[in-house]
Amino acid sequence: MRALYIGWKDTLRRFRDWKALAGMLAAPLLISALIGLAFGNLNDTETPISEIALAVVNHDDGELGQIYVDVLHSEDLTDLLAAENMDDLAVAQQRIREGELRAVVYIPAGFSDNLLEGAQGSDFGSHAEVQVFTDPTANISPFIVQSIVEQISNGLNSALLAGQVSALQAADYAHILQERMAGLGEAVADQLSPENFDVRESRLGLNVIQTGESGPAFDPYSFFVPGMAVFFLMFSVFDGSRSILQEQTRGTLPRLITTPTPHSQIILGKMLGTFLTGLLQFALLVLASTLLFGVNWGSSPAGVALIMVLTVFAASGLGALLTSAARNESQAGIVVSAVSLIFGALGGSFFPASNLSGIVDLASRLTVNRWAMEGFTKLTVGRAGFNEILPEAGVLALIGLVTFVLAMIGFKRRFVR
Amino acid sequence: MTQPILQAQDLHKTFGKTEAVRGISFDILPGEIFSLLGPNGAGKTTTISMLSCLLAPTQGDARIDGHSIRGQAAQVKAVIGVVPQEIALYPDMGAMENLRFWGRMYGLGGASLRQRCEELLDTVGLADRSKDKVETFSGGMKRRLNIAVGLLHKPKVLYMDEPTVGIDPQSRRRILDTVIELNRQGLTVLYTTHYMEEAAELSSRIGIVDHGQLIALGSQVELTKLVGQVDTLRIGLDPEGLEEAQLLAAVHKVKRVQRASLENGQLLVQAEGGHAALGGIVACINQAQARLLDLRVDEPNLEAVFLHLTGRALRD
């Protein structure tokens, strides 16, 4: 109970401090606005990704394989895809390795027959598989091709399941699909910025296409606002955790210890203070970004709230742990600044961490930012539901719990003599 | 006989190699103002910190209102009020806001807390500044609010650790008057200072602390008796071309002189019947061809007691 008063006192003090507020709210909003403006301007310019070199190897002699060929060659996609037909899969693969092609779509022999037989039998589609071979050095284009192929397959699958398509009707279906593809290239092109897509767009491009059918346009704010919000949250929460050391040197912590308030309540109260401050900061950022930039935080308010609460929880736990281990306030300051920057860079506050691999990816997965960003981008860009962000929520909760407990122990050792 | 409200028994505190407190024992009776008088670094704050359950003693114990500082910290904290040497307030919060926060930390709340805060703001003369942030206050005002916080829960014993350091004479007077008034209302006070005038004016009994030990304890009258009818002479000399050793040797030979020291042109002499010895001392000064700048003779006081016991001045 008294911990609440201490936490609330800290929250009030922090929100009265104009300098702290600038770092907590003004800076992330300003930077998001700048990035958003940069993106806005680029949207009107040339198609950043166009004429992806692609080969279609169709060994199927039925109608269904031909649908893929038709769609990939369709007029609506000519800006986006430069598709050619080839006969030999091995040659096509070789051309990927030589850098001439970004992807090869391979439709095996007997594809239509297998698919249509399967549709009538029990093991639907078990032998019918379209394969997409991609250039491992390319970031975006393989995803785009893959997604388009997935779209065709999905459409075909659902049509088959619904019994709409027989072998005879299959040819007509190609036209329906082609219509659905209309505008897809445009939509993709709109979202991509020429400078950044190499590091950034794999996630965005993919997500845009996956959601392309229902058609919400990709909004750069929905990636950068959470990124900035998480980064500046870490920064100010970490900074706020140092206040316990400040109270130690300024004599208010010793005075607190001379009151009948139990030590555990005092320490809990201090940690609660950083938590409450961070929560309020983040909630205000969500609100402000919605009002100012029209950011759509997704369709699961409960999901956003959960990731938000747990991100702040993990950040304040970690901040407390770092502080409890620091020699003094200024050392804590250096440590927490360094950690917030490294976490921001590694954890995907500035670019999607999904591009990382190997040891860097592993390191990234140790950061609070990574899990927070995965959760938020799932919600904002991927339009995920509550259940889909539970893994991220679980990791954040675990980080928070472990760091909180360790920090409690550290502070108790340190201040109770 | 009345039971002591505070009993300190053989308190020790060691920080690494520093022995800050080396066996301090004393009792305080209810209604007393008890002062610990000692120079910088004597161990006053360390002693108060142990009595406040802020530092665990390396050895020894203390009982406050019957509760041990070792095992019953919660009970001890409920009966003590602490006014720390450093101002321990939130500068970016108002005076009233600070009081209300600290009140909550003492388990107070509601209307009674509000009333108590107003009462205390009145006591320390800050009622008209209750909404102002503490950072806008003068040093004296901050010190007064610092005291008010220690009084919130109506403690039985109030610890005041050098509450008048670094403030103007009016504020100091005001604080001393407040202490006297609180004591008149029945509050027991443990007061630390290195100003002997404060200890002399306020206290019923005084403990003199030096190098972590209590070197004397008693009422002012009892303590000054230790020195006997010895006066302290302070003589300021022009240090230029002063033959210190020679002069000091000569002064020691003057009749009635018990002690003499000379540092930076300050000649400090303790002599039985100071005025009677003055003639001889001035003669020595003339002989040494030293230039006399000023001269003062003090009757026996606490300063003299400290000098008598340690050979050093209380303040440098």
Ligand SMILES: Nc1ncnc2c1ncn2[C@@H]1O[C@H](COP(=O)(O)OP(=O)(O)OP(=O)(O)O)[C@@H](O)[C@H]1O
């Ligand atoms: N936390 C600590 N760590 C190490 N040494 C300490 C600590 N606190 C006090 N000391 C040392 O213990 C001795 C006594 O210090 P203390 O603060 O109790 O003196 P004091 O009588 O209150 O002095 P002052 O009049 O300057 O306030 C000093 O030598 C001081 O340097």
Ligand SMILES: [Mg+2]
């Ligand atoms: Mg002190």
